[in-house]
Amino acid sequence: MTVNRRIRVYLLEAHYQFIDVLREPLFSISVLAFPLVFYLFFGVILNFGGTSMPMQTYMLATYGVFGILGPALFNFGVGLATERDTGMLLLKQTTPMPVGAYFSAKVTTALIFGATVVSALFLIAAYAAGVALFRWQWFALAGVLLAGVVPFCTLGLAIGAWVKGRSAVAIVNLIFLPMSMLSGLWIPIYVFSDFMQNMALVLPAYHHAQLALKVIGMDSGQPILLHVIVLVGQTFIFLIVAALGFRRVGGFSIRKS
Template structure:
């Protein structure tokens, strides 16, 4: 077998492909994850606040990629687990890392679609102009940003029952987005909740996205450190949940 054929038959590629098609063919996932952030951006950003087109590109794209990760892992894992699919996979000779990596790759593919659609809408209808390096950095930061949220999603998916997962993740996701300033800049939120933002991971991902796109000044290191800490924390939670799952 040559390299190409080996790759084609590799578990990683097959699981990536399967995970992506699985998400794509499930309208309950693919429609809201793609349409909500894009639609919100068009309505709240381009139509209602055209002056903030560039700012909101970064924050609504963050909103989009965070949702992609949380729902694909959180709800997806809870469902697959309950259907017994994960038990089967564990029994199969496939490396389990391929299952997770495939899902993560699929999530990144979705995130990429969201960011690219929004970037082009912002450029064509919002008059947003960035240097090519800034466009690339914006996309890269947001794609990389799916990792910690995927880990958090994995932990939740392993912990929650399939019935509870969608409700609980929605309850987490929407206030998290609002309080992190993804819809309205934190400075425009009521003063009493402004202080919460620094404790919320999406705030830091958006901060990094705003920074690399040249939209917002301010230091970037704190955002990076906060995200790193959040990644470690999520990974720890996921590991705990994984042990609990294996024991179950």
């Protein structure tokens, strides 16, 4: 397959997967609205920190992570499990499409949804909550948040590779909601007991949130390298778990075309 043709296949798969997700408005609306409504409630309306304790800014970073986590987990975890159960995945495997196009389309879709959530959060934070950052902070925060799509997509991939379509939503929710809470995405991590704070150290969302908080100078003070190493390490672990899951169900065959 020529490079030009390969690019076209990648683009078309991303295009159609995005349209496929858009055709499920309940998914799109919930994934987009969930973090925005939460931020509006906890960051703007119930702003217990006041302007002297810029909780709006703190929560902009953590709800940004929350907004990235949702589409990545649900699109990959639930989407993959459902498509495998319905036979759509098998159908795609019978086509000459490279397997990378399928995954890259899912990542792209998660990225588009993530970027939409981040844009909306930024606008609400800036114009409803009065958050002002330096220009480089806005861009760095957006970059760090969007980079979180990679580890979260691999986590979704690992889930999708192991669970069946019917149970996928429940399993993803079982991971998504507690991880968001324990990582300090809804309320600041320091509110929790030491035991719970230590527990957060194993959660990818905690490390991603700390990187986002580092941009605005509100992190817990651990080194950037620690968070990056943990996230990269977990990404590889999730990939291995996903590969084992696919091997179990006789999943993807890698084509050389």
